Amino acid sequence: MKIKNCLEPVRVIEAVNSVETVIRDIADDADQEDAFYVCCLDDIVEKFKIWKEQLPRVQPHYAVKCNDDLTILETLASLGASFDCASKGEIAKVLSIGVSVKNIIFANPAKLASHVKFAKSVGLATMTFDNESELHKIQHLYSNARLVIRIRCDAEDAQCPLGMKFGCDPIKEAPALLRTARNLGLNVVGVSFHVGSGCREPKVFHRAISLCRDIFDYAVTLGYSFNLLDIGGGYPGVRGSSINEIACVVNKALIEFFPDESVQVIAEPGRFFVSSAYTLTCKIYSIRQVVDDNDNTKIQKMYYINDGVYGSFNCILYDHQVVFPKPLKQHKGAEQYFSSIWGPTCDGLDQVVENMMLPEMKMGEWIMFEDMGAYTLPVASEFNGFPIPEVHYVATEAVWAKLKNIVTIGDRTFKPVDGPVAENIPITISNSNSNNENVIELPHYNAKGYSVVAGDHILSYINIS
Ligand SMILES: Cc1ncc(COP(=O)(O)O)c(C=O)c1O
Known part of the structure; x- marks a missing residue:
């Protein structure tokens, strides 16, 4: 083993x-x-609580690229977070901890063909695009995907601007792209943006959400009925920082431009959850x-x-x-x-x-x-x-008591490093303390870190108590 x-x-x-x-x-x-x-796992739990308090209408899809540590992914999943994945590897990783594809957005506007095929094979339908070649690729590989157009709206000041690489111009490009999508018979369901990572201009969220409203309205003229607004990442996460100002701007803009609660609002925070x-x-x-x-x-x-x-x-x-x-x-x-x-x-x-x-x-x-x-x-x-x-x-007793309940084998579990998800197979777990042996069903991974095959004996596994 x-x-x-x-x-x-x-x-x-x-x-x-x-x-x-x-x-x-x-x-x-x-x-x-x-x-x-x-x-400190308490820090992650506290951040999740802050998010829910400050942005109650916005479902966070944690940006896995930011820190793909399985313990973090498991902790966030147990708290109720969804996930933003940028590649096949990230999708496989998030699926490996039992997250449903319904709670994942494939938020990379330029996707490798094999990654689109993989998304299709696991039923992950929601994905972003910002150019015409991507529309043709998706029509060819996954014609019933749920598409989200990513527009550009840059913060005046951000730690890492992203607009030079991703996001179509909301006025000059978005309408034509939506017309192409329509002509190709594709299912576009919403709009996304990313103002830049480590955003230092909270007001940009008002500009961006207003632009999204215009695109929702334009889409109606093409016969679309959008129901997804993705307000991206950019929220600060270091000690002493706060998302309070951004949350005020976002909440007001949602009331102003998207009062209809049937529009699902999501975000893709990364650094906010893990920096500190x-x-x-x-x-x-x-x-x-x-x-x-x-x-x-x-x-x-x-x-x-x-x-x-x-x-x-x-x-x-x-x-x-x-x-x-x-x-x-x-x-x-x-x-x-x-x-x-x-x-x-x-x-x-x-x-x-x-x-x-x-x-x-x-x-x-x-x-x-x-x-x-x-x-x-x-x-x-x-x-x-x-x-x-x-x-x-590290975690306090209170936080650990909650997280402990989500691990698979009581106080003990083992975790894959990476790799495709596969069917559950019987594995024997030996408990070195009590000489007991249990046969349980666990997913089989054929990954970089380890693999298990049916009938394997696990003698060493992670003690997380
Ligand atoms: C598509 C996308 N979503 C979300 C994020 C996360 O951004 P942040 O860590 O600033 O919240 C990034 C970061 O590059 C990104 O590219």
Whole structure:
């Protein structure tokens, strides 16, 4: 029996503010050399509660691309979230945890043909488009799909603008595309947009929802009766941020432009749900001290840590994130030095912090980086042979008691890493504590991480209690 990539046990904590205690525990272990994450599941649960309170009419479809960790997907699914998938791999992953295709939108306006065929094979009908070639492709491969036209409406300021790549012009292009769809006999059911990831202009949602209204109205003239409005992603998720302002704009715009509650409103939030749940902690394993060429009284400390821009900090390059180092050890009143922080690879580009005043730190000290849950792990590589940090999960007893009820084998379960969904097959589970053996039905996965075949014996599985 092969089981790799087992997830870490969930550590039950007394309160959310005990996360740092867990980080210290792990860092204090003499054998701990690699960087590691601590993910607080309470944070995800709290975010879901905030979403429901602030945007009660909008069903969140979590954008899997943002962080495709199975524990996160399972947690969100158990809370009632739906999912936004961009590829066959993401769809398979979400299906593997038992989510219904009715709760998934295939929100990639430009789709590979094999991915459309896969969507059809599993009955995932709702998908976006923004160009004519896509309409012909879909007519050929999945003519009864439920289509959602994606329009462009960019925030004036966003961490990662998306409009240059996706979204048709709502005035110059959308009407013609809808006419083509009509002529091809395709079933268009609604409109979507994405104002840009990490949106810093809440008012853009009013402009975008107003444009969607115009397109709903135009569609009526073609004989369509749209019933789906998808307001995309863009909601901030770091500590101290809030979706309050965006929610006010969205709620008002929905009342103004879509008072008819029979129109289903969905969104595709990514970073909102996961950014603040993850804290990355890295170890200083080398230090250089250099003197400024022009001013020899100016000393710069260069710290080398065990994760960098080819690993978790790829978010600096791809997601335009600014990261804030927090030394784990207290340095109250200590002298501050110009400091830079570097990743472990041989590349000069591998710089995490360019120049910041920091207290002097010693070899072996640890540095925390909060808000590292979004667009970090799924993009990280093992370039130069450096491992991607492991994730340790924490939850309070109350949250864990709720989540525990959704796992398949009491306190214990095992999880696939990836792979197509297949039929359930009988598997023997041996409980090493009691010598009991149970035969249960589990899905068979033939995935990168592991596979099980009928009659397999599972001796090792993930203890998540
Ligand atoms: C189609 C789509 N939906 C949703 C998202 C998630 O955006 P965010 O993380 O800003 O909420 C993205 C991000 O790139 C996206 O491309």
